[in-house]
Amino acid sequence: MxxxxxxxxxxxxxxxxxxxxxxxxxxxxxxxxxxxxxxxxEAREGGYETDIRTATDDAIRANGGKSEYVEADxxxxxxxxxxxxxxxxxxxxxxxxxxxxxxxxGLHTIVDETEDEYDRTMAVNAKSVWLGCKxxxxx
Numbered sequence: 262m263x264x265x266x267x268x269x270x271x272x273x274x275x276x277x278x279x280x281x282x283x284x285x286x287x288x289x290x291x292x293x294x295x296x297x298x299x300x301x302x303e304a305r306e307g308g309y310e311t312d313i314r315t316a317t318d319d320a321i322r323a324n325g326g327k328s329e330y331v332e333a334d335x336x337x338x339x340x341x342x343x344x345x346x347x348x349x350x351x352x353x354x355x356x357x358x359x360x361x362x363x364x365x366x367g368l369h370t371i372v373d374e375t376e377d378e379y380d381r382t383m384a385v386n387a388k389s390v391w392l393g394c395k396x397x398x399x400x
Contacts, residue, residue, distance in 0.1 A: 262325055267292035270352040272344060274298045274335040274393060275362030278305040282317045284359055285328075293357065294327035296348040302330050327352070335362035335389035336381075345396040358397035360390040 271288045275281035277299035289295045297318045304313045312320060321328035331347045333340040348355050364385045366378040 263291040265291040266357075269293045269356040270296070270348055270354050271357035271359060272296045272298060272348050272355060272393075272397070273359040273361055274333070274341075274344075274389065276317050277302060278310065281359070281361040282310060284361060285317050286320060286324075288357065288359075289321040289324065289326035289328060292326075294352045295321055296344070296351065297321075297328060297330045298333045298335070298344050299330075299362070300332065300334060302332070335360070335393065336384035338392060341389070341392040342396050345393075345400060349400060355397055355400040358393050360393035362389050 266288060269292070271293045273281050273285040273288065273295060276285040276295075276297035281299070282304065285295045285297050295318070302316045302318070304310045304317075306313070315323070316330060318328040318330040329351055331344050333344040335341060345355060345358075362385055364382060366374070366382055
């Protein structure tokens with residue numbers, strides 16, 4: 262285990278699968294305590310994880326790291342505020358905020374995309390970054 266991020270605390274949204282999981286594991290490998298966050302704790306089926314049955318926070322702890330999971334919709338104001346507050350309450354500070362959560366509603370033209378699909382995509386892929394920064398900067 263590395264020490265570049267020893268005594269640092271990171272939050273990673275969208276950490277249950279894919280890039281978010283890889284980032285969370287890499288931060289932990291360098292010594293950071295990692296607060297993993299996603300809509301669900303389990304990895305998404307069909308992903309690239311070789312240990313898909315192990316939650317990211319469990320994998321970090323199994324490797325000797327510090328981690329916890331906080332369920333949160335990254336596009337929800339109160340949920341992101343709670344996520345950041347949980348990190349500070351659990352680990353005493355926040356040093357790194359990785360606004361990784363994102364969605365893809367499928368490949369289709371603007372003509373076929375629904376307003377609900379557009380609104381949800383913008384909420385998760387854009388607003389969530391703003392929310393993460395807003396609450397992380399306060400720390």
